[in-house]
Amino acid sequence: MKAPAALDLLTAAFKRLPGVGPKSAQRFAYYLLQHDREGAQMISRALSEAVERIRHCARCNTFTELEICETCASPRRDSGLLCVVETPSDQLMVEQTLSYSGLYFVLMGRLSPLDGIGPKDINLDRLVTRACDGVVREVILATNFTQEGEATAHYIGELLRARGLKVTRLARGVPVGSELEYVDAGTIAHALRDRRAVDD
Amino acid sequence: MKAPAALDLLTAAFKRLPGVGPKSAQRFAYYLLQHDREGAQMISRALSEAVERIRHCARCNTFTELEICETCASPRRDSGLLCVVETPSDQLMVEQTLSYSGLYFVLMGRLSPLDGIGPKDINLDRLVTRACDGVVREVILATNFTQEGEATAHYIGELLRARGLKVTRLARGVPVGSELEYVDAGTIAHALRDRRAVDD
Numbered sequence: 001m002k003a004p005a006a007l008d009l010l011t012a013a014f015k016r017l018p019g020v021g022p023k024s025a026q027r028f029a030y031y032l033l034q035h036d037r038e039g040a041q042m043i044s045r046a047l048s049e050a051v052e053r054i055r056h057c058a059r060c061n062t063f064t065e066l067e068i069c070e071t072c073a074s075p076r077r078d079s080g081l082l083c084v085v086e087t088p089s090d091q092l093m094v095e096q097t098l099s100y101s102g103l104y105f106v107l108m109g110r111l112s113p114l115d116g117i118g119p120k121d122i123n124l125d126r127l128v129t130r131a132c133d134g135v136v137r138e139v140i141l142a143t144n145f146t147q148e149g150e151a152t153a154h155y156i157g158e159l160l161r162a163r164g165l166k167v168t169r170l171a172r173g174v175p176v177g178s179e180l181e182y183v184d185a186g187t188i189a190h191a192l193r194d195r196r197a198v199d200d
Numbered sequence: 201m202k203a204p205a206a207l208d209l210l211t212a213a214f215k216r217l218p219g220v221g222p223k224s225a226q227r228f229a230y231y232l233l234q235h236d237r238e239g240a241q242m243i244s245r246a247l248s249e250a251v252e253r254i255r256h257c258a259r260c261n262t263f264t265e266l267e268i269c270e271t272c273a274s275p276r277r278d279s280g281l282l283c284v285v286e287t288p289s290d291q292l293m294v295e296q297t298l299s300y301s302g303l304y305f306v307l308m309g310r311l312s313p314l315d316g317i318g319p320k321d322i323n324l325d326r327l328v329t330r331a332c333d334g335v336v337r338e339v340i341l342a343t344n345f346t347q348e349g350e351a352t353a354h355y356i357g358e359l360l361r362a363r364g365l366k367v368t369r370l371a372r373g374v375p376v377g378s379e380l381e382y383v384d385a386g387t388i389a390h391a392l393r394d395r396r397a398v399d400d
Contacts, residue, residue: 003288004265006246006253013246016239018231024219026289031218032247033254033263034308039216040247046206046213047244050229051237053206063233065204088203089226108234 007033059130061123062088062106071104078102080137084127084156086110086144094142102140105130110143111152122152124159131160138166145172207233259330261323262288262306271304278302280337284327284356286310286344294342302340305330310343311352322352324359331360338366345372 003011007029014025032040056062057069064070071077081102085091091104107122119125131139139160143149157167172190174183203211207229214225232240256262257269264270271277281302285291291304307322319325331339339360343349357367372390374383 002270003292004254004263006250006265007263010246010250013239013243016232016236016243017228019224019227027219028217029250030263030287030289032216033250036216037251039213040251043213043216044244044247044251046210047232047240047247050206050210050233051240051244054204054233063204063207063230065206070202087230089230092203 056108057106060104060106061108061126062091062104076101079135081140082131082136082138083140083142084153085142086149086152090142090144107143107152110146110148111155112148119155124156127156128159128163131165132163136165138168141167141169145170256308257306260304260306261308261326262291262304276301279335281340282331282336282338283340283342284353285342286349286352290342290344307343307352310346310348311355312348319355324356327356328359328363331365332363336365338368341367341369345370 002008010029010033011022011025014020014028015022017025020028032043053065054063055065057064057066057072059068059072062069062071066073078101081100082105083091083094083100083102084105084107085094086107086109088106091106094100094104105127107124107127109117109122111117111119111122130136139156141153141156143153143156153169157169160167171194172187173194174180174187174191180188202208210229210233211222211225214220214228215222217225220228232243253265254263255265257264257266257272259268259272262269262271266273278301281300282305283291283294283300283302284305284307285294286307286309288306291306294300294304305327307324307327309317309322311317311319311322330336339356341353341356343353343356353369357369360367371394372387373394374380374387374391380388
């Protein structure tokens, strides 16, 4: 007994999704065919439309349907500030703070030598060109505070400072709302070193 | 700042998959657009083809591209035996034992009153018609040994025995390769009750 070919192909296709193995792929296929054929068609259409329409912004590299994304094209943004993030979700998180009005550069990844991801794979040449346009006066590194994110920030920092740009990094410290008892020592050490005067 | 519409639609579509929440859906969308656009198109095509081609076998209710599936149509199968399973994956597991040559009926689910799944939702009327065709002499209940699977087996058993059919259930007992120390008491109790003579 064999499963129908169209079903095998669908299961194989779902295995292309990150973190989805044979069992989950089969579960997705069975579920959609049995309970949600409308959802299956919806996913199919959304995928082909996204592949057709979504590309990278020519300036900041984020996902967009336009040549230059809305943020980069906005006249209300401070074009002297450039915030470097790993992904569009990180960019969204910074936006949600409502406390940043500059522009962005989205790496779409981080340096990860073990996974074979080098400077070219995260568009560092484009970042350098973008940052050295003569208008940007400060580059804020907002990559993650993981080992790979820190290494990426360090690498980019060296690269841009060599070209005479001012480079800053998001502050490390105690998260808002947290109790010192449950914060790790490394974080407290950073918070101590970067302490601020109370009248600041 | 908003995400592009095509990206939002794709993320929303992925949330239709079972067990996939907003974060996973976004991860799927970003991953495919960034790293595997070919895979995205592959999934899109596989979905629309599967929805178009896959239907239920008119006899056994499993997924098939034909009116009657290959197993039901095979002349080498013993049409006097009918094995009732919950899903096509369960059917595949029974097939892989290479020790069953009868036919199947796939419920595509199990009785689950709490989830609102009643006898009609798992095609029990079709199962009764199928089992009472005059050729079937024994119905083997191979639903899962979970509470819902057991309840489903019990319900189907009552239904078919009332119509004079011979109904059997897969044996419960100690799994092959397991140590008694790590087997639960209920399983050992069943294995004791159903013990076999050694010369059997």
